Amino acid sequence: MNCEQVEQYLRGARDRPAEPLPEDVLTHLLTCERCRGRDEFRDVDLSEWEPSLQVRRRIRAQMAGYLSPVTPVPAQATLILLTVAILVIVPSLVLGVIGDGALHVMTLLQFMAWIVVIGAAEGMLSVSVAGLMVPGCRHRLHPQLLVLLCIAAYLATALLFFRRRLVANPVQEGAGCLLIGCGAAIPAAFVLWLLTRKGSVLSWPLTGSVIGLLAGLVGTSVLLFHCTLAEKAHLAVWHTGVLMLCTLAGLSFGMIFRSRSSVPYV
């Protein structure tokens, strides 16, 4: 009997703890230290599970090595306000550079729909980012679900509130919007990443996708005031594409960051 067979037997034996071990399993356990280590978990008295002195010494050494006073992170409300401030200041600065001349192409209803959707998405994502920075923080809505809901809401607004009409060069116009949106998203993503680093992020891919979506929303906010093509297909494909592209980019960066961040043992 080899280790894998013994492991399979022990896995099944969890449901019948009173049953004695067969002879071939016992023979293997006598010779294999690794499997003996596993078997010690059967009917073990957990109250005696104090860490060994050696481990406590190692933990003490690693704590003492890097021990310095730290300032606790600001309250969640402060973090949310900081995020919202970034989401307001960065598009304002970008619009100051590229100009805003698209307000006249939309009706008041369309404009209000955009403001409500983008504002609500940014608000909820800000709360989510503030929660992701602190371990054990409760999320009323899972960030993964929130990301999908925000993209879906944006797409639904584009499809419901705008009309289809003929555009001369749809790809050329769309590519221009995509470039402007992603260009505006980059500084926002960078500043948000700097803010997030103040906390302790446990799931970088998730945080990356949320930051990416927030940056994408900054990009679409810029396009809202800059793009003069208020057409259903253009908004659904290219403006929503900015959101999706930024979210995917954030997810990818998060995965890269997770794979590269490793904690050294002291």
Added chain:
Amino acid sequence: MLLRKSRKTECGAKWFLSRAMVRRTLRAWRNLGAAIGMQRLWQRVTLRRLILLDEDSRGNNCTPTYVFTWYGRCAEGRREVPVIFNTSNTSSSRKSPAANLDRSVLVDLMVRYQAADLSAAEELVQRLSPLLLRFFSGPYYTRCHNEDLLQDCWLQIHLARHTFRPALPLMPWIFAIAKHVRCKEYHRQLRIRSREFGVDALPEAAKAPWPVTHSREQDFLWALDVLPESQREVLFLLKVSGMSTEEVAKITSCSVGAVKQKAHRAYETLRKLYLRQGQEKN
């Protein structure tokens, strides 16, 4: 505290209601996930078993603790994921060892730890390590492995200590980090298992070129080093200690035939090595 299978009769209606509630909640979540197509691709939660921590060895009453086991999906199909979530039933009149730890004392220790007080950090480690070690314990990990996880967890706690806010409870913060450490370790193990597999005996080492030595003893010692451990052991017991085949069989827990086979293989290997040496010299 003895870990044992829970029974409905042990805690009565309270336990049953809690279990029913947990099942209902899980089912609702699963239905919601399925309805909106948000089921996780690689994992799905299943209520595998409920383990009740009833009473510890010192006679202290403990809160019934529900242990959920997650199932992961991988290339080989359904595989158990050793991620255990303990959710204590706070409505119960019983108290767990964690409840015996005063919340304000723990928060005070954590605040002092944030202010770089090493004695507070040590006190915190002493108080919380048994709970964390219990959290990491599982049927497929050795104690050494769990202690490594514990050390990793404390390092993560140390690096993230600035994110604890004194106004909030400490335990969710600590166990969120512990859960992250455990999940990370599980994924690491999964990666290792997908690329490596266990073997009964180690493969023979690659044959190194014969070293330039000036004595027959050194040549012989080098040749012995080339032999696998089991063959070398048999050869040593037979030829150096002068034992019989039956005695060697008893010592090595093998049959007499196996001992003879190992000795034969050792002779063959040595013969080939010396032949090769002769050819190289010629």
